[in-house]
Amino acid sequence: MGPVSVRPDCQRQGIGKSLIEAGLRRLRESGAKGCVLVGEPRYYERLGFRNLPELILEGVPPENFLALPFGENTGRGVVVFHEGFGATE
Ligand SMILES: CC(C)(COP(=O)(O)OP(=O)(O)OC[C@H]1O[C@@H](n2cnc3c(N)ncnc32)[C@H](O)[C@@H]1OP(=O)(O)O)[C@@H](O)C(=O)NCCC(=O)NCCS
Incomplete structure (x- = not known):
C-alpha cells in the first residue's frame, strides 16, 4: 500500500485512517x-503494522518497512513492489 496522503488542512480528522482501512x-x-x-x-504501528524481520525490502531501512499479515502465516522472503509503484507519469 502507499503512498497515503491527506491535504494538510484536512489532517487529524481520521481521513488517513479511513483510507488505509478501506484499502485493507x-x-x-x-x-x-x-x-x-x-x-x-509511529503512525502505522497504531494501525497494526510492524516490521517483520523475515520479510525484506532491499534498500529500505527495516524500521520503515512494515507489514500487516491477515492470518497466522506471515510469509518470508524478499518483497518486490508492483512495477506500478515506480510509475513517474
Ligand atoms: C500520515 C497522514 C496520511 C495521516 O493522515 P490523517 O488524515 O491526518 O490521519 P488520521 O486523522 O487518521 O490520524 C491522525 C493521527 O496520526 C498522527 N500522525 C500523523 N502523521 C504522523 C507521523 N508521521 N508520525 C506519527 N503520527 C502521525 C497525528 O498526530 C494524529 O494523532 P492523534 O490522533 O493522536 O491526534 C497525513 O499526515 C499525511 O498526508 N502526511 C504526509 C504524507 C505522509 O507522510 N504519508 C505517509 C507515508 S506513505
Whole structure:
C-alpha cells in the first residue's frame, strides 16, 4: 500500500485512517495474505503494522518497512513492489 496522503488542512480528522482501512478491506476481499508498506512506524504501528524481520525490502531501512499479515502465516522472503509503484507519469 502507499503512498497515503491527506491535504494538510484536512489532517487529524481520521481521513488517513479511513483510507488505509478501506484499502485493507479491498486487499482482504481480493484474497491477499497481508499488506506491506514503506512508512513512518509511529503512525502505522497504531494501525497494526510492524516490521517483520523475515520479510525484506532491499534498500529500505527495516524500521520503515512494515507489514500487516491477515492470518497466522506471515510469509518470508524478499518483497518486490508492483512495477506500478515506480510509475513517474
Ligand atoms: C500520515 C497522514 C496520511 C495521516 O493522515 P490523517 O488524515 O491526518 O490521519 P488520521 O486523522 O487518521 O490520524 C491522525 C493521527 O496520526 C498522527 N500522525 C500523523 N502523521 C504522523 C507521523 N508521521 N508520525 C506519527 N503520527 C502521525 C497525528 O498526530 C494524529 O494523532 P492523534 O490522533 O493522536 O491526534 C497525513 O499526515 C499525511 O498526508 N502526511 C504526509 C504524507 C505522509 O507522510 N504519508 C505517509 C507515508 S506513505
